[in-house]
Amino acid sequence: MSNISNDLALFNELAEALINEEEQHPVADRIDSDKLYDSIDLSLNDGGMIDDEFKAVLQEVLIATPKTATNLFFNQLFGGRQGKAVLGDLLAVLLNNSMYTYKVAGPQVGIEQEIIRQSCDLVGYGPRSNGTFPTGGSMSNYMALVMARDAKDPNCRLTGMSKPLVVYTSKESHYSNAKNVSFAGIGKNNIRYIGADAKGQMIPEKLEAQIIKDINDGFIPTYVNATAGTTVLGAFDPIDKIADITEKYQIWLHVDGAYSGSVIFSDKYKHLVKGVERSNSFSYNAHKMLGTPMTCSIILVNDKKQLHDSFSNEADYLYQTDGDDFNLGKTSFQCGRRNDALKFWTLWKSVGTSGLKQIIDQQFELADIARGYVSNHPDYTLYSFEDSISVCFNYKNIDPIKLCTALYEHQITVVGFGSFNEDTFIRLVTINANNLKADILNFFNVLEDYAANEMEFTNVKEKMMD
Numbered sequence: 001m002s003n004i005s006n007d008l009a010l011f012n013e014l015a016e017a018l019i020n021e022e023e024q025h026p027v028a029d030r031i032d033s034d035k036l037y038d039s040i041d042l043s044l045n046d047g048g049m050i051d052d053e054f055k056a057v058l059q060e061v062l063i064a065t066p067k068t069a070t071n072l073f074f075n076q077l078f079g080g081r082q083g084k085a086v087l088g089d090l091l092a093v094l095l096n097n098s099m100y101t102y103k104v105a106g107p108q109v110g111i112e113q114e115i116i117r118q119s120c121d122l123v124g125y126g127p128r129s130n131g132t133f134p135t136g137g138s139m140s141n142y143m144a145l146v147m148a149r150d151a152k153d154p155n156c157r158l159t160g161m162s163k164p165l166v167v168y169t170s171k172e173s174h175y176s177n178a179k180n181v182s183f184a185g186i187g188k189n190n191i192r193y194i195g196a197d198a199k200g201q202m203i204p205e206k207l208e209a210q211i212i213k214d215i216n217d218g219f220i221p222t223y224v225n226a227t228a229g230t231t232v233l234g235a236f237d238p239i240d241k242i243a244d245i246t247e248k249y250q251i252w253l254h255v256d257g258a259y260s261g262s263v264i265f266s267d268k269y270k271h272l273v274k275g276v277e278r279s280n281s282f283s284y285n286a287h288k289m290l291g292t293p294m295t296c297s298i299i300l301v302n303d304k305k306q307l308h309d310s311f312s313n314e315a316d317y318l319y320q321t322d323g324d325d326f327n328l329g330k331t332s333f334q335c336g337r338r339n340d341a342l343k344f345w346t347l348w349k350s351v352g353t354s355g356l357k358q359i360i361d362q363q364f365e366l367a368d369i370a371r372g373y374v375s376n377h378p379d380y381t382l383y384s385f386e387d388s389i390s391v392c393f394n395y396k397n398i399d400p401i402k403l404c405t406a407l408y409e410h411q412i413t414v415v416g417f418g419s420f421n422e423d424t425f426i427r428l429v430t431i432n433a434n435n436l437k438a439d440i441l442n443f444f445n446v447l448e449d450y451a452a453n454e455m456e457f458t459n460v461k462e463k464m465m466d
């Protein structure tokens with residue numbers, strides 16, 4: 001009954017079927033959410049299921065599940081598939097370690113620390129730096145905020161907050177910032193959203209003016225969250241200029257690079273995070289630009305003492321052998337922690353740092369191709385800018401929300417929409433580094449074909465003539 005070899009054989013069979021299916025049908029057949037429970041047998045019952053039936057239902061589920069690795073998936077800030085990273089994650093599942101102690105994780109501790117050490121070097125942090133693998137970018141932002149809070153109000157950890165702390169982020173930053181200030185006890189009224197310029201980058205002068213006002217009003221400026229790759233436009237906040245301000249007023253600077261912080265791997269694009277070595281903490285998601293399976297988020301801190309001060313707790317039943325440098329539970333949020341490092345390590349080990357650089361550069365190249373196509377085509381309007389892998393556009397006068405929804409509902413391609421200031425547009429994310437120029441051109445092709453053949457999108461004038 002628990003013969004793992006049979007299960008692995010079944011896995012291989014299902015995996016092959018799935019990959020075949022992805023080639024034949026890059027966009028999954030969509031099941032209306034209100035028909036879901038009638039379409040596939042998802043029920044859990046008193047009796048078990050026998051082999052063939054079990055396999056059949058698994059196959060059905062796989063085929064109906066949205067396909068994020070194909071060349072027509074552009075909806076999210078992740079996509080594609082790096083085989084060597086998948087291999088590492090499968091091994092991590094098989095090994096089933098927990099990352100809190102050396103006793104239980106062994107060499108996996110070294111794997112995680114090697115990634116962190118190399119990442120710190122790329123960022124330009126010094127010998128006191130370290131980091132950890134939180135559950136995702138939202139948690140990375142949260143951990144940074146908690147460290148900033150504890151640095152300003154150290155008693156907070158014992159007696160609760162005793163000072164009127166305020167924090168700052170751009171209005172274009174990730175929504176986890178709003179949740180995090182509430183979790184951290186700072187309160188949503190005490191987050192200041194700083195205006196962004198026409199390209200979506202935080203305006204440092206506005207940041208400083210707000211800080212001065214808050215100081216005069218008796219608040220204590222505590223934390224600035226700068227974004228490397230905003231969620232909609234993929235804009236980079238000017239870190240050097242922001243660091244001038246955070247250093248002047250002694251405020252914690254966190255750089256949220258969940259989306260595009262992986263530019264640290266590219267000689268060509270790392271200038272986009274110039275000044276990042278002056279930050280107190282930096283995070284990036286390898287499951288976004290680097291294409292590892294979900295989730296693989298890394299937070300680095302310039303001074304590991306801060307991580308330890310905020311997240312360590314004695315636990316005699318847990319920490320029984322080895323030193324703190326090997327018992328990673330002393331610097332993490334969770335107790336039991338999944339091994340998210342191995343998949344990144346197998347990828348990095350196999351392609352080398354130069355291979356990771358190519359993954360990053362390829363995405364910018366694909367974005368250049370997409371932007372070039374849009375700006376040379378009179379039926380398109382471009383809303384985004386260079387040095388971003390989010391290519392935002394509208395086609396003819398078609399409502400982008402309706403178009404995205406129709407493309408998805410008819411299994412043409414999966415792409416999302418976004419808004420910046422007054423504009424709403426389609427957002428094509430060229431994050432799948434396995435894509436080629438032809439895949440990007442194919443995306444525009446299928447979109448145009450669909451729009452041309454669907455009555456609902458023929459323009460108003462034609463409709464009136466009908």
Ligand SMILES: *Cc1c(COP(=O)(O)O)cnc(C)c1O
Pocket residue numbers: 077135136137138139173174176227228229230231256257258259285295297
């Ligand atoms: C994706 C993203 C996050 C959140 O990361 P999760 O891993 O999804 O929690 C935070 N910040 C930015 C800028 C992001 O793009």
